[in-house]
Amino acid sequence: MSAVEDKTRAAEAALEFIEDGMTLGLGSGSTADIFVRLLGAALESGSLNNVKGVPTSENTARVAREAGVPLIEVDQADKIDVTVDGADEVDGRFRLIKGGGGCLLREKIIAHASDLMVVVVDETKLVESLGAYALPVEVDPFGFTITAKKVYDALTAAGVVRPDVKLRCRGDGNDPFVTDGGHYILDCACKALADPEQVAARLNAIPGVVEHGLFINLARAVIVGEDDGARVLEL
Numbered sequence: 001m002s003a004v005e006d007k008t009r010a011a012e013a014a015l016e017f018i019e020d021g022m023t024l025g026l027g028s029g030s031t032a033d034i035f036v037r038l039l040g041a042a043l044e045s046g047s048l049n050n051v052k053g054v055p056t057s058e059n060t061a062r063v064a065r066e067a068g069v070p071l072i073e074v075d076q077a078d079k080i081d082v083t084v085d086g087a088d089e090v091d092g093r094f095r096l097i098k099g100g101g102g103c104l105l106r107e108k109i110i111a112h113a114s115d116l117m118v119v120v121v122d123e124t125k126l127v128e129s130l131g132a133y134a135l136p137v138e139v140d141p142f143g144f145t146i147t148a149k150k151v152y153d154a155l156t157a158a159g160v161v162r163p164d165v166k167l168r169c170r171g172d173g174n175d176p177f178v179t180d181g182g183h184y185i186l187d188c189a190c191k192a193l194a195d196p197e198q199v200a201a202r203l204n205a206i207p208g209v210v211e212h213g214l215f216i217n218l219a220r221a222v223i224v225g226e227d228d229g230a231r232v233l234e235l
């Protein structure tokens, strides 16, 4: 079965968490997009009613509009009941690396504000320990070379051996990738993160770091799309 089919199975199973009248955080990335489209179809068919979404990226907002999912401004949401989002890596304690699509800041704000975060992935995202995927760190453009050195030092101090910290660029060019919030992304190839909590704490202490892609203590359910269905894991 292809990754797209597995992602679709996970997204279908996530609909089971949604009830009429809910306000939803809409994650970003290909799996979250599939969920948003399925949500639009459920609203159109009437199997779900009166659901509103808070998108975590401009792209997700566009997909939601195309799918007919009503959106509200983030600051108009009294509460967010459930957020459904993808991930780049998920470990056995539901710690995540996110930000492959560069939307980690808004994704984390919305996940943190939600009563429940549900993660939708295919099996390839499940890992024994985090770190094979380069950790995205969102930074302010002002002084980003200084910040990049501080990020390198923080990773090294947290036990990462010779991390490779690279500014994310658009396509194949040399122009920096700019997030929806106007920031840059440093992709930090670490190979392994022995102590994700320590890495998170050290990155949080750097002034130019806006946010990082370690999502710890946020996800409460992980839905894994597989060949023959979807496995729902809950903490």
Ligand SMILES: O=C(CO)[C@H](O)[C@H](O)COP(=O)(O)O
Pocket: 027, 028, 029, 030, 031, 032, 085, 086, 087, 088, 097, 098, 099, 100, 101, 102, 103, 104, 107
């Ligand atoms: O964190 C993200 C975007 O910032 C995505 O959720 C993550 O990259 C997974 O994407 P996909 O579902 O396309 O594999």
